[in-house]
Amino acid sequence: MTSLATAEGHFTATNGYLLVLAVMLPVCAVLAMLALGPRHTARVALGTLAVGLAVAVTIAVELFRSGTGLVYAIGGWSPPLGLTLRADGLSAVMLVMTAVVITAAGLFARAQHGLDPAMRDGRAPTTFWILLMAIWSALNVVFLGEDLFNLYVALELLTFAAVPLVCLDGRAETVAAALRYLMFALLGSLLYLLGTALLYGRFGTLDLQMLSGMQASGPVVSVALALMIVGLLAKAALFPLHLWLPPAHAGAPAAASAVLSALVIKAPVFLILRLVLDVAPPEAARLAGQCLAILGGASILFCSVMALTQARLKLMIAYSTVAQIGYLFIVFPLAAGTEDLPVWGTIAWTGGALQLVSHALAKASMFLAAGVIAEALGHDRIAELGGFGRVLPMSAAAFGLAGLSLMGIPPSGGFVAKCLLLTAAVVNGHPWLAATILIGGLLAAGYVFRVVDRALATPAAPLHLRKAIPRRLEIVALALAIAAVLLGFVPLQPFGFLQIGRAAHVTVVAP
Template structure:
């Protein structure tokens, strides 16, 4: 529709394009088959340009909205991008480009003898599906449209786990699928209750109509429980490590860095934008306790893993826990406090910097599997000498996990920590310190091994292409750079956000 794209509001056309582009990509790659080699990379680059353009529009002109087909809410579906959506969109695009470059070394639609490779081809439409689901989730302003985006995300993410066809990943994928399906159904049940009470599913309209009553509380509880299952938050986390640890490295990177963040993003949207008055001390504390349990149990389990990929997967559980500390710290019935905005930004900033760090870690583990033939931590001696870029990237990403400066993870954890201390809630601070120490232990456990001198020089079983190593290093560098230039993302984050983002909670 030229009227939408080139009309006076180019911005709303951009929003529609952000959802259309990956869907069109998936539809294009399948029929192209073995001729589709370059298409995904071009699309990822276009996606990055698009996300940058949307972020720029939001930065300059404030919140962007687009009523699809010219139908306004409540009948039509509205896409909306505020600062938070723009940041998530940009993170997604910036992670996808290097992951795409990395994956090209493993998944080629065309085999060496010119035929079509099944896994090599199918990987790319599935990635496009994940991308469409992510963009749809971040941009939809309608609870049911979000449900569709979430399901698209699940249906594209689960097959990625089994792409290598190993028997062990089938059980992991099924467990993932069952958790995710129950999660989305609980979410939809909550949405149905809200529609029954208020007659709309548009987030903006709902936010005005929702009262502080029992039906809203039940709906919010059902939706949160469903989304926690999809985020793999304690106590619904058991599906994540085998699924993320068993998937091909490029898929694990996307799953751990981005897919679990989509449902976290929705929990934030629900409690800070839709039901701010419902988030009382008890509810916020329960969410925070889940987060604390995830930090401690995830870190301890990560320490006990023998394989690097599983260690990284358990570390995801722990790092997701930090995200949920923002609920007791930024919400929870406190009067507008100067520090609550810090906790909110800290939580979101953690989601972003963890995305880059974790993508880098999973890709790095994938390179180790390719280069030295395994990822057993005990036998990593000499890896730093043979694959210096990968181990350096591991160290840099490790900074974010530990929360050491200069890294994005440091800024995020520092914001959460100062909030906890400023409001005198020491319990949360102690959990964060413990989590940081445990993270340092498991990161150094790997680095120690990798930097040790082997008895005989480590021989690579298979050469690793330079571009794949650079992709890993690039992601690690971004996670560190986020700690050096935090001012820009913060100002962007606050555009169009609820009260909590600017001056704390009512």
């Protein structure tokens, strides 16, 4: 009967409507695009980007000001029957990161569509804008949702928007890549759904906060969480389940690749984080953390080596994504909290969050820079890129600066993140994880310098651009890369921001 007790934690804050706005704004944009037709699509999208970015920043400021989480109970119904949206520090960071990357991808796509006047209001750009908005809304639900089934629907929406984005150009190999992606994602979401069913059968609620308050344990919880985490791993493309990612992310148009690689795979990672930290009983969380760390380490080593061997630039960046995702999974054993120090107080937790954000910015920048290169030269074979730094200096700079963050060279966001993780690994006595982090950094340097070397090489014959590249196309990638570097200068004290709404998490619900 305890499950039906109302939890006092679920009251709607006065500014709770901001959360609804973050979710509904992109949906309204999709509807407006469908109603107004292709000629107004880009204008509606750009307007939504501006407003959505403002909403995300407002949520973050609101959180910073009040120091507590924002909650909105939909329709005034509180759990276990009702659904809530909830923003804590981490969600707010994810919201802002999503808004920034989506805005950058949107600006890039706008400039790229402008290169070909005949294509401007055509089918592919219109579809792109609609899918971009759908992805944005689904991502915001994943970051704000509290109900496991609600999150399932959000994950499916995300998949249904991301899969067509992969095969936007309609070539046979991209359609095959999209299908492969869909197969992995469907299997993942079905496993997740089965886990959800088991959890509901055991506890009669799917609200994450209530579940975490129940101190759930027992075989049902272990089986359910194992199913859900494996399902989410398939969507997040961790090492043995990463096969779909490189062809899918490399085949998509540049702006789409940036969004897919920087944001879409972070949604299942975010959910795994919440399941392991909030729902799993401590001993199961420890075991799951060990397994995830082993897979994460394998991901870093194997996919970094794969990235080194790729002949095509976009495939190399896609493999690098799988490698960088691995860092997020070695956080679990490092962030093991103690009685006095909760998980979200550890340096590994801060490092993991920083890695998440800096990878999103750096990887989006790399994919956009690769998009500029492919657009200008007509191909992306690394061996034939010699001297592209002379003709596309800003893109080469963006690639190099983003590379700093992936390698973990100071001063960059990636450096601070990897430094924190390394420190945590050494302090907690995980020498193998520390070694993996260092080797992963060296391998990343290997594949980034391969491209930087081509950029600075003297070409045998001068490179000719297929078409003039407008400056604003290059500026977007450069701005993201600079943002990834500047992240290294953010004083870590404000990263107490990440703990907002977390401490209350445990004490609020006591059914």
